[in-house]
Amino acid sequence: xxxxxxxxxxxxxxxxxxxxxxxxxxxxxxxxxxxxxxxxxxxxxxxxxxxxxxxxxxxxxxxxxxxxxxxxxxxxxxxxxxxxxxxxxxxxxxxxxxxxxxxxxxxxxxxxxxxxxxxxxxxxxxxxxxxxxxxxxxxxxxxxxxxxxxxxxxxxxxxxxxxxxxxxxxxxxxxxxxxxxxxxxxxxxxxxxxxxxxxxxxxxxxxxxxxxxxxxxxxxxxxxxxxxxxxxxxxxxxxxxxxxxxxxxxxxxxxxxxxxxxxxxxxxxxxxxxxxxxxxxxxxxxxxxxxxxxxxxxxxxxxxxxxxxxxxxxxxxxxxxxxxxxx
Amino acid sequence: xxxxxxxxxxxxxxxxxxxxxxxxxxxxxxxxxxxxxxxxxxxxxxxxxxxxxxxxxxxxxxxxxxxxxxxxxxxxxxxxxxxxxxxxxxxxxxxxxxxxxxxxxxxxxxxxxxxxxxxxxxxxxxxxxxxxxxxxxxxxxxxxxxxxxxxxxxxxxxxxxxxxxxxxxxxxxxxxxxxxxxxxxxxxxxxxxxxxxxxxxxxxxxxxxxxxxxxxxxxxxxxxxxxxxxxxxxxxxxxxxxxxxxxxxxxxxxxxxxxxxxxxxxxxxxxxxxxxxxxxxxxxxxxxxxxxxxx
Numbered sequence: 001x002x003x004x005x006x007x008x009x010x011x012x013x014x015x016x017x018x019x020x021x022x023x024x025x026x027x028x029x030x031x032x033x034x035x036x037x038x039x040x041x042x043x044x045x046x047x048x049x050x051x052x053x054x055x056x057x058x059x060x061x062x063x064x065x066x067x068x069x070x071x072x073x074x075x076x077x078x079x080x081x082x083x084x085x086x087x088x089x090x091x092x093x094x095x096x097x098x099x100x101x102x103x104x105x106x107x108x109x110x111x112x113x114x115x116x117x118x119x120x121x122x123x124x125x126x127x128x129x130x131x132x133x134x135x136x137x138x139x140x141x142x143x144x145x146x147x148x149x150x151x152x153x154x155x156x157x158x159x160x161x162x163x164x165x166x167x168x169x170x171x172x173x174x175x176x177x178x179x180x181x182x183x184x185x186x187x188x189x190x191x192x193x194x195x196x197x198x199x200x201x202x203x204x205x206x207x208x209x210x211x212x213x214x215x216x217x218x219x220x221x222x223x224x225x226x227x228x229x230x231x232x233x234x235x236x237x238x239x240x241x242x243x244x245x246x247x248x249x250x251x252x253x254x255x256x257x258x259x260x261x262x263x264x265x266x267x268x269x270x271x272x273x274x275x276x277x278x279x280x281x282x283x284x285x286x287x288x289x290x291x292x293x294x295x296x297x298x299x300x301x302x303x304x305x306x307x308x309x310x311x312x313x314x315x316x317x318x319x320x321x322x323x324x325x326x327x
Numbered sequence: 328x329x330x331x332x333x334x335x336x337x338x339x340x341x342x343x344x345x346x347x348x349x350x351x352x353x354x355x356x357x358x359x360x361x362x363x364x365x366x367x368x369x370x371x372x373x374x375x376x377x378x379x380x381x382x383x384x385x386x387x388x389x390x391x392x393x394x395x396x397x398x399x400x401x402x403x404x405x406x407x408x409x410x411x412x413x414x415x416x417x418x419x420x421x422x423x424x425x426x427x428x429x430x431x432x433x434x435x436x437x438x439x440x441x442x443x444x445x446x447x448x449x450x451x452x453x454x455x456x457x458x459x460x461x462x463x464x465x466x467x468x469x470x471x472x473x474x475x476x477x478x479x480x481x482x483x484x485x486x487x488x489x490x491x492x493x494x495x496x497x498x499x500x501x502x503x504x505x506x507x508x509x510x511x512x513x514x515x516x517x518x519x520x521x522x523x524x525x526x527x528x529x530x531x532x533x534x535x536x537x538x539x540x541x542x543x544x545x546x547x548x549x550x551x552x553x554x555x556x557x558x559x560x561x562x563x564x565x566x567x568x569x570x571x572x573x574x575x576x577x578x579x580x581x582x583x584x585x586x587x588x589x590x591x592x593x594x595x596x597x598x599x600x601x602x603x604x605x606x607x608x609x610x611x612x613x614x615x616x617x618x619x620x621x622x
Contacts, residue, residue, distance in 0.1 A: 049567075050567045050570070051527055051530060052522070052570050052573065054527075055522050055523050055527060058524060059523070161401060161402050162400075162401025162404070163401075164404065164496070165498070216498060217498045217499045219410045219411060219499040220499065222410055
């Protein structure tokens with residue numbers, strides 16, 4: 001289905017928009033890349049063909065358009081003697097685009113209504129362009145940027161505690177990760193890119209498993225008909241996403257924490273550590289229900305093995321791609 | 328001027344039939360200005376802004392308490408305790424002497440002078456819920472009504488703290504279970520799934536429930552996959568699964584085009600999870616696969 005001509009065109013357009021933003025010499029060309037990205041993503045959201053998907057696509061279009069207007073106005077104000085206000089408007093627009101707290105409410109409603117593949121694209125690919133622009137203009141010394149980072153970390157952690165839908169849990173976890181990503185980008189592009197790639201790998205692993213077994217609610221896990229070995233893979237994938245050592249997800253968090261401490265950003269570091277614990281708690285709560293039944297199988301276990309792509313992704317996420325790690 | 332244009336030039340639709348026309352001129356049958364399509368409660372008094380603010384401040388303390396309770400419930404939520412086990416029915420509504428029947432909206436076509444049917448919803452002699460009344464397909468002679476004869480009960484939309492609209496989240500379940508005692512007539516079970524935008528405000532999912540007329544109760548276990556989608560009563564070509572995390576209301580309609588009294592006793596309405604039921608939607612869509620026949 002994803003190789004149909006229309007969707008393939010949209011996927012190519014999204015990749016083109018990313019290349020456009022990376023190579024753009026000016027803010028206006030970057031804005032064009034953002035617009036292309038938004039418009040090309042809409043058919044992917046509509047691939048599910050349900051009324052909720054239509055609703056999600058309209059909400060996505062409206063919020064992204066508002067953010068684009070703010071970015072354009074902010075860019076135009078750079079030509080006027082309002083440099084501070086221009087940066088603030090630009091940052092506001094980019095925060096809305098990213099779904100960073102406190103401008104995150106649209107992400108939840110769209111995540112609930114979309115399929116797993118568009119959800120993965122929304123939480124990862126769609127963040128590339130705004131993050132690239134963010135790297136150019138923002139730094140942790142700016143008060144508004146500081147507030148957005150702290151809000152994302154705190155809101156992503158605390159609000160995820162009350163969720164029962166798996167999609168909502170992953171969405172709030174993504175909002176928390178946006179805080180980490182923004183902090184990483186404020187240090188350097190390479191640190192941000194490294195964090196992003198590892199986040200993409202760990203999230204892909206979890207989403208692949210949820211997609212294969214069609215898990216949408218926290219209560220479905222105990223009643224799932226898949227083998228304990230597959231459950232363990234999901235458990236490790238979630239722990240990796242939560243940043244627990246010795247999994248892959250721990251490495252970028254360690255790196256960023258080290259940088260925050262060396263730059264004396266102790267408040268940010270403290271919030272990051274405490275919110276990581278909260279995020280890990282709701283991942284564990286997701287999985288404990290699957291293990292609490294004491295091995296009692298209420299349905300016939302599915303003996304189908306996981307596909308190779310899923311296994312490869314899981315091994316990357318859990319071991320970091322080092323096969324001799326456990327030797 | 329607007330009323331003239333609306334009544335004479337617009338495509339006839341229920342939203343402009345003899346009602347105050349809004350200040351927006353949009354020649355479309357899919358645009359809905361009002362959520363209730365113009366069927367307003369004329370007995371409701373208009374309150375001033377100052378009075379609304381005063382009433383709101385009185386409720387502020389209770390709403391803050393409700394919000395605190397919601398946050399506590401969310402944080403302390405135990406997925407094990409809330410997990411539906413196969414074979415167990417989680418009752419959503421019990422009907423007995425202690426039921427607050429004000430939480431149910433009872434309507435009939437006679438409410439807005441569009442028919443002669445009457446109905447009520449209360450306690451039956453055996454202490455269960457009783458939805459009864461008289462259906463009449465007799466038309467009102469106003470030249471506008473073409474069909475008549477319905478009675479309906481509907482649950483009110485769940486609200487969160489600060490009067491925010493919420494949904495029933497039934498995504499963990501696969502079946503709707505009703506214990507009813509009917510009179511042999513057929514009733515329509517309605518699940519409201521009102522969306523955010525106006526085009527989805529009137530989306531509902533329906534299932535026809537056939538009742539036995541005998542003295543024995545019947546337990547109807549209806550899979551959610553068997554419900555079909557309508558918008559403003561019109562069955563949609565493109566059918567889809569019930570969005571179980573976005574249910575706004577549950578209702579029962581008596582409209583089987585048979586004149587006479589009807590009586591439906593309801594013990595409870597509940598939900599059940601059957602892990603062996605994997606059907607998503609019972610209605611085939613006849614969708615051509617990609618790359619098929621040169622498409």
